[in-house]
Each structure stands twice: as C-alpha cells, then as structure tokens.
Amino acid sequence: MAFTYFRLGLVSVALGLSLEAQTKVERGIALNPDGAIRIYALVGSVRITGWNRDSVSIRGTIGKGNTFHVGGAKAGMKMFVESMDQRSSTASHLEISVPVKAKIWVKTATADIDVSGVTGSLDLYVVGGTITVNGNPSDVNAEAIDGDIRINGSPGWARAKSASGLVSLKGNSGDVTLSTVSGGIEFEGRTERGKFETVTGNIRYAGTFLPRGAINFDSHSGSIDVTLPEFIGADFDIVSIAGSITNKLNSTKPIKGRYGRGSELSMSNANGGTRVAIRSFKGPVSLMRGKQAQ
Amino acid sequence: MTDDIVDEQRLQELLALTKQLPRSIDPPSGAWGQIRSALEAEPSSSGPRTTGPFSNAVIGRADAVRSTRFWQRPVFLAAAALLLVAGSSAITAVAVRRGDSSRTGSQQAGVQPTAPRQTEAQIAAAPTTSPATLAEFTAVEKDYIVTAQRLAELLAVQEDKLAPETVATLRESLRIIDNAILEARRALATDPANAALVEMLSGSYQKKLDLLRRTAEMARS
Numbered sequence: 330m331a332f333t334y335f336r337l338g339l340v341s342v343a344l345g346l347s348l349e350a351q352t353k354v355e356r357g358i359a360l361n362p363d364g365a366i367r368i369y370a371l372v373g374s375v376r377i378t379g380w381n382r383d384s385v386s387i388r389g390t391i392g393k394g395n396t397f398h399v400g401g402a403k404a405g406m407k408m409f410v411e412s413m414d415q416r417s418s419t420a421s422h423l424e425i426s427v428p429v430k431a432k433i434w435v436k437t438a439t440a441d442i443d444v445s446g447v448t449g450s451l452d453l454y455v456v457g458g459t460i461t462v463n464g465n466p467s468d469v470n471a472e473a474i475d476g477d478i479r480i481n482g483s484p485g486w487a488r489a490k491s492a493s494g495l496v497s498l499k500g501n502s503g504d505v506t507l508s509t510v511s512g513g514i515e516f517e518g519r520t521e522r523g524k525f526e527t528v529t530g531n532i533r534y535a536g537t538f539l540p541r542g543a544i545n546f547d548s549h550s551g552s553i554d555v556t557l558p559e560f561i562g563a564d565f566d567i568v569s570i571a572g573s574i575t576n577k578l579n580s581t582k583p584i585k586g587r588y589g590r591g592s593e594l595s596m597s598n599a600n601g602g603t604r605v606a607i608r609s610f611k612g613p614v615s616l617m618r619g620k621q622a623q
Numbered sequence: 624m625t626d627d628i629v630d631e632q633r634l635q636e637l638l639a640l641t642k643q644l645p646r647s648i649d650p651p652s653g654a655w656g657q658i659r660s661a662l663e664a665e666p667s668s669s670g671p672r673t674t675g676p677f678s679n680a681v682i683g684r685a686d687a688v689r690s691t692r693f694w695q696r697p698v699f700l701a702a703a704a705l706l707l708v709a710g711s712s713a714i715t716a717v718a719v720r721r722g723d724s725s726r727t728g729s730q731q732a733g734v735q736p737t738a739p740r741q742t743e744a745q746i747a748a749a750p751t752t753s754p755a756t757l758a759e760f761t762a763v764e765k766d767y768i769v770t771a772q773r774l775a776e777l778l779a780v781q782e783d784k785l786a787p788e789t790v791a792t793l794r795e796s797l798r799i800i801d802n803a804i805l806e807a808r809r810a811l812a813t814d815p816a817n818a819a820l821v822e823m824l825s826g827s828y829q830k831k832l833d834l835l836r837r838t839a840e841m842a843r844s
Contacts, residue, residue, distance in 0.1 A: 436841075439786065456841050457789050472837055475792035492796040492834055510796040510834060528803050528830060547826055549803040568819045570810060610807060610823055 369409035373420035379429035379446035392419030538603040556619035562602030767828040774835035781842035
C-alpha cells in the first residue's frame, strides 16, 4: 500500500499537537516535488496552494477542542484535524503550500476545500462544503453531497459529482464527467469526451468539441442548453421522451417522437464528426449557435 | 473389477472379435426418407426462409402453424411486457416500504441498528452496465433494488455521523431520483419497446446507487 509509510512516518516522526484552545499552527516539512499528501479535516477550511519548493508549509488556526496531527516522510505525508466531538466540531482553518506537482487527497465534512496552482492529481471529497479548483492539475476527482464544485482551469481529465450542489468547469479538458441530482451543471470550454448528467438540474454547455469525440448529455426534467460554434462538426442524436427540442444551430427541424410524443432530432452539422447524444425525459433541449471556436 | 477376476483368454477373444467389426454401417433402408419427411413437417422456428431446402409450400405451412401460436401474437407480447413492468414496480414498492418500515421500527423501539450483514463485495456486485432492452433491464432490476436496499441499510447505520442538513439533502435527492424512476416506469409501460426509456431508467437506478454508495463511503470515514 502506497500510504503505509505514512503510518510509519506518523509513528516515527510524531509531530502531533494537542491543542486545548484555538491555536495557531505553523509547520514546515520536506517533501519530494511529486510527493503525496493526505489531509483530513472536519469543519472550517482547507486552502492549498502550489509553490516551487520541495517542502510543505502549514499555517492556520486549529479550533478549540481539536487536535492537529502531521507526519510522514519525503515521499508522502499525512495530516489531520481530530475533533473531540465530531457532532459539534469547532472550525479549523488550514493554509497549506505544497510542491506544484504534489498529489493531493483531501476529505472534509463541511470544511471548504480550495486548491490552486497544483499540477499533480487531486482527489477531493466534501460532504457539505464547497470545492474550488483553480489551475491545471493532471486530473481532478471531486465529490460532494450538498456542496458546489467549481473547477476553473484545464485538468487532463475531470470527474465531479454532487447531489444538490452546482458543478461547473470553465476551461479545457480531454475527458470530463460532471454529474448531479438536482444541482446545475455548467461547462464552458472544450472537450473531447464528455458526460453531463443530472436528474432535475439544468445543464448548460457553452464551448466546442475536439474532433471525433463523444459527448453525452442526460437529464430527466432539467433543461439542456448546448451552445456551439455554427460550423462545429458533429453528429447529433437527440431524444426527448416528453419534452421539446429547439434547434437554432442549423435549419434542421426536430420531428415528433417515434412513440407519438416528445421530439427527436438526428442530424449532422458541418459534415459531422463528434458524436453528441442528448437524452431527456421531459426537460427542454436547446441547441444554440454561439461564437466560432478559437 | 479387479485383476484377479479378469479372464484373460476371454478378453483376447473379445478383442479379436471387435477387430473384425466394420468401421461403419449404413442406416436401415428407408430411414433417411422418414427423417426427411419428419423435418419437412416441422415448422421453421427462425422465420420464413427464402432460400434453402424448404419449398414455398413448406414455408406456408410453417407460417400457418406459427400464426396459430397465441403466445407469439403482438397483443400477448405487449400484455406480457406490461405484466413484467407492473410486477417489477410492485417489487420496488415492497422493497422501499420494507426498508422504511424496518428503520422506523427500530428507531421507535429505541434499538440501536445492528451492523449490516452485507459485505462491500456483495454491494459492489450491482449491475454496472446499462441494459439495452426491457427484457435485459427486467433481468437486472432486482439487482438494482437489492443493492440499493443494502446501501440504504448501510447508510442508516451511519446516518448519525452526518449532519442533519446533509441527511435531509440526501433524502430529498433520493426522493427526486425515485420520482424520476417512477415516471420513466410509467412511460415504459406505455412504450415497452422504447430503448431510450430503458436507458434512462437504468441510468436513474445507477445514479441512485452511486449517490448511496458515495454517501455511505463519506459517512464511514
């Protein structure tokens, strides 16, 4: 197991701090440029910033009744805020500078997670807080239950899931999956393989596709608005079981659904290319013409 | 049989006799004609053939036989599909009610819920690929329901680790997904052959499982 040394490190390095009241914390630990970091916190905030040093700097305040532990070795380290009472934990706020290429794993209860300037991989989990990513990590896997997830940048691939929160990605990514139950989904940028799915949330896609890609949109009752450049090469297969389809990308008209209701639209735009499948049960689907791709 | 009861001389005689037997023999005279007649009388099960050994007259006889089979008529097939949908809906309703009542019951009695019996491997055994047809969906729907039930039980045990507002959000999200499932089911009862509906229904179940699984995982840690 890759993180076994974390446990050994925690025992051998033993940098645990037991804090009786809200206390400032300030630590510096050496870490390889591509080292791994695991962070666990409950309430408050975790702000992570990439920097061009082979070390980790931790600053912040630890809430009353909480205990802060940190330890590890150069290949990887682990830190966590332990609360005496998890039901009413006080807020701890951590500001952590990490090597730009570090691999980050963070899990919190309601503490907001903010990551910027990191190019390594990110695994971010929050139950009820907000996740914000700024920069170009190699990959992002972000999950929330009732919090927003906002990614501003161009990760190599991105997976973001929330139940009721908004999930958005503004930037370019080769492979994107954004998913919610009732939260909205927003994408602005360019992708090759994309999956955008919700139950009742609204999906808004504005941007373009890379050639020969595959993009899927799926909604039960939320609206799906897709804005694309006029001459985007794509093959569309759109089905709305009981909803409407509006096409303002070109002059092709949707037809009545093959089962006597709803709408369908199968067409190629600009000689085709990327396969675009849109499935909606009763939410309206709109194809709109936007700016020409750069 | 053991060595001491084998008569070696008798065995050698038997081997010599078998060597004299012919390598192959012809069937009794007239047997092939009877087989051919029987085959021609048998209706084709894979639809009418336009080429091959069967004459048009034979195809006509096969169609006539097929058309008399009531269970292959479109009306009966549609009724069977509706019955399947209604049946699986009933299973869903029973499973959901049972889950709610069992949790409520233990809470009312002030009994701490016991640890779930299911292992993660069992829960992970839920269908991961989307069925393409109603028949395929019906076959895997029980797995969806059982897995969702197990995950819900697992989550019920860990629910006190989550904030009340998170629990409320989770319940609301599950209610939204269940409504979507119900709506898609009703539509499927009207259009049993609608592949897009099957795809959507399956997708809704997978969303439900994914949400339950993710929440249980987060609550556990």
